[in-house]
Amino acid sequence: xxxxxxxxxxxxxxxxxxxxxxxxxxxxxxxxxxxxxxxxxxxxxxxxxxxxxxxxxxxxxxxxxxxxxxxxxxxxxxxxxxxxxxxxxxxxxxxxxxxxxxxxxxxxxxxxxxxxxxxxxxxxxxxxxxxxxxxxxxxxxxxxxxxxxxxxxxxxxxxxxxxxxxxxxxxxxxxxxxxxxxxxxxxxxxxxxxxxxxxxxxxxxxxxxxxxxxxxxxxx
Amino acid sequence: xxxxxxxxxxxxxxxxxxxxxxxxxxxxxxxxxxxxxxxxxxxxxxxxxxxxxxxxxxxxxxxxxxxxxxxxxxxxxxxxxxxxxxxxxxxxxxxxxxxxxxxxxxxxxxxxxxxxxxxxxxxxxxxxxxxxxxxxxxxxxxxxxxxxxxxxxxxxxxxxxxxxxxxxxxxxxxxxxxxxxxxxxxxxxxxxxxxxx
Numbered sequence: 001x002x003x004x005x006x007x008x009x010x011x012x013x014x015x016x017x018x019x020x021x022x023x024x025x026x027x028x029x030x031x032x033x034x035x036x037x038x039x040x041x042x043x044x045x046x047x048x049x050x051x052x053x054x055x056x057x058x059x060x061x062x063x064x065x066x067x068x069x070x071x072x073x074x075x076x077x078x079x080x081x082x083x084x085x086x087x088x089x090x091x092x093x094x095x096x097x098x099x100x101x102x103x104x105x106x107x108x109x110x111x112x113x114x115x116x117x118x119x120x121x122x123x124x125x126x127x128x129x130x131x132x133x134x135x136x137x138x139x140x141x142x143x144x145x146x147x148x149x150x151x152x153x154x155x156x157x158x159x160x161x162x163x164x165x166x167x168x169x170x171x172x173x174x175x176x177x178x179x180x181x182x183x184x185x186x187x188x189x190x191x192x193x194x195x196x197x198x199x200x201x202x203x204x205x206x207x208x209x210x211x212x213x214x215x216x217x218x219x220x
Numbered sequence: 221x222x223x224x225x226x227x228x229x230x231x232x233x234x235x236x237x238x239x240x241x242x243x244x245x246x247x248x249x250x251x252x253x254x255x256x257x258x259x260x261x262x263x264x265x266x267x268x269x270x271x272x273x274x275x276x277x278x279x280x281x282x283x284x285x286x287x288x289x290x291x292x293x294x295x296x297x298x299x300x301x302x303x304x305x306x307x308x309x310x311x312x313x314x315x316x317x318x319x320x321x322x323x324x325x326x327x328x329x330x331x332x333x334x335x336x337x338x339x340x341x342x343x344x345x346x347x348x349x350x351x352x353x354x355x356x357x358x359x360x361x362x363x364x365x366x367x368x369x370x371x372x373x374x375x376x377x378x379x380x381x382x383x384x385x386x387x388x389x390x391x392x393x394x395x396x397x398x399x400x401x402x403x404x405x406x407x408x409x410x411x412x413x414x415x416x417x
Contacts, residue, residue, distance in 0.1 A: 143257075147299055
């Protein structure tokens with residue numbers, strides 16, 4: 001009994017560490033992070049590329065199997081796997097697009113711009129043009145001179161004070177994969193949290209931003 | 221009171237159900253725009269008065285100066301309200317592209333201003349060109365899949381449709397078991413509903 005459970009434990013561990021590095025699992029992680037983060041994260045170009053290739057492979061497998069009249073159950077299992085992978089991919093891209101739609105002006109004038117894929121940048125450009133035109137003709141062009149900027153409240157504003165920005169100090173749930181150790185939450189060093197592996201934390205996104213970008217911590 | 225109409229405009233947004241569009245309030249909108257321009261006229265005449273009195277605009281702190289500031293701030297506030305109104309409506313309009321599809325039903329279209337209708341079309345085109353560049357339709361698969369097949373009931377005579385490699389005759393009230401991805405487009409158009417026993 002004892003040896004049996006030990007053996008099962010090891011294989012489970014092995015399977016788990018193996019499972020954590022598959023592309024589906026990586027995509028799931030990227031998707032979860034993207035969904036939970038208030039701002040847009042870096043586009044996982046290689047991962048998306050690989051996932052699309054695998055999806056295509058799965059599609060071919062399903063086609064082949066249904067062509068030579070294999071077991072329906074097996075086909076539907078493959079199909080389910082395929083559907084799940086497709087959903088993840090679509091949802092990942094969708095969440096990003098929705099963030100771009102929401103914060104297009106903010107993204108296009110900050111460093112965040114480099115986190116977009118080439119296609120996303122094109123989309124964001126178009127989005128911004130369309131939005132500008134829309135606001136221009138319905139509001140801005142009808143306002144007095146000096147108040148017509150889309151970025152500034154009036155000509156006397158020194159910086160762009162009309163651009164919607166994501167709320168970075170919102171709280172997020174996060175889990176650290178490895179032990180990060182004592183981590184400073186604010187600039188003054190008053191708040192220090194000891195991040196232990198696999199423990200769940202609720203922290204301000206702003207303070208753990210770097211860890212999320214570096215892949216040391218996952219949002220859930 | 222200055223800025224009252226503009227706040228009404230924003231309140232209209234706040235009180236409507238989230239994700240639901242109310243009819244574009246053209247009258248109120250135009251009134252606020254008009255108010256803005258009146259503020260500007262007042263503001264300019266006050267500024268001129270300060271100059272005519274031979275005072276420096278930057279440093280003078282008399283009644284005229286504070287009058288001008290009040291008009292300036294009211295104008296800015298009105299602008300923010302107008303922009304918030306348009307911006308939030310634009311957000312809902314964009315979400316309609318995901319929920320309803322590229323063509324809006326008549327009853328929703330009536331609620332849009334001319335510029336908003338144009339905005340919807342243009343935005344929809346931008347999204348479509350992104351998806352065609354990717355060669356992936358992102359508007360299907362909106363909910364996590366459970367079973368690859370679902371049972372649907374057809375709500376309208378659709379006729380013979382080619383689904384994958386087989387054709388199905390989708391007559392009104394008939395029940396079919398379809399691939400979820402195939403069925404979703406019909407469901408979002410209101411031609412089918414999920415059939416739950």
